[in-house]
Amino acid sequence: MIKEVNTHNLKVVVLHIINTLSQLKFKELLDNLEYDEYYNWTPELLENVISNYGFPEESLGEYRISSISDYNEKIISDNIIDHEDGTYSLDFEVPLNGEMSDLTISIEIRKSDNSYKIVLGNIRVM
Secondary structure, eight states, rough: OOSSOHHHHHHHHHHHHHHHHHHHHHHHHHHHHOOOTTTOOOOHHHHHHHHTTTTTOOOOOOBBBOSSSSOHHHHHHEEEEEEEOEEEEEEEEEEEETEEEEEEEEEEEETTTTTTEEEEEEEEEE
16 A cells, blocks of 8 residues: 555555565465456466466466566656546566566556555556
């Protein structure tokens, strides 16, 4: 959860998601984020989709999210979409096997009382 939607706070969220996934803490990430029920995320499905470059195959592929210490705030600010209903959405690419990739994670930022909750959406190749 974040108190305010701004580029800095979303950068912190993006880095947290990337670094948690790079440590293979799929369950921990799902425990700390909301997720869209449409995708029915489980730790195993998250791992499969990432390791298979966006496909939910059951056999594990060769890709792994790499940890990252920085993410260009301009990229984040350029990709924030402000919706009329008061929600925001953000798509961001993740590093795989030590290099930036076009595997993209979508999150939605939804108002919840006095803060915003982060909702994991789709993971796909853009």
